[in-house]
Amino acid sequence: MALSVDSKIKLLMKNPAAVEILEVYSPGISTEPQMKMVYGLTLRKLASFPQAAHVAEKLDEIDEKLKAIEA
Numbered sequence: 001m002a003l004s005v006d007s008k009i010k011l012l013m014k015n016p017a018a019v020e021i022l023e024v025y026s027p028g029i030s031t032e033p034q035m036k037m038v039y040g041l042t043l044r045k046l047a048s049f050p051q052a053a054h055v056a057e058k059l060d061e062i063d064e065k066l067k068a069i070e071a
Contacts, residue, residue: 010039
């Protein structure tokens with residue numbers, strides 16, 4: 001299954017390549033303890049929150065990179 005911004009955060013965090021991409025756009029995302037509270041959300045949904053505005057601005061770019069990860 002290909003990864004994208006429509007993948008659940010939990011699934012993205014299980015993939016080292018996806019975590020590497022997310023860390024570029026949101027440094028510390030993989031070590032932030034509160035992230036576990038949003039594991040059931042997709043990255044697209046998370047980006048809709050004001051706290052993640054910096055991610056929302058780059059959503060298309062992130063999506064392209066996630067989709068390029070080899071399964």
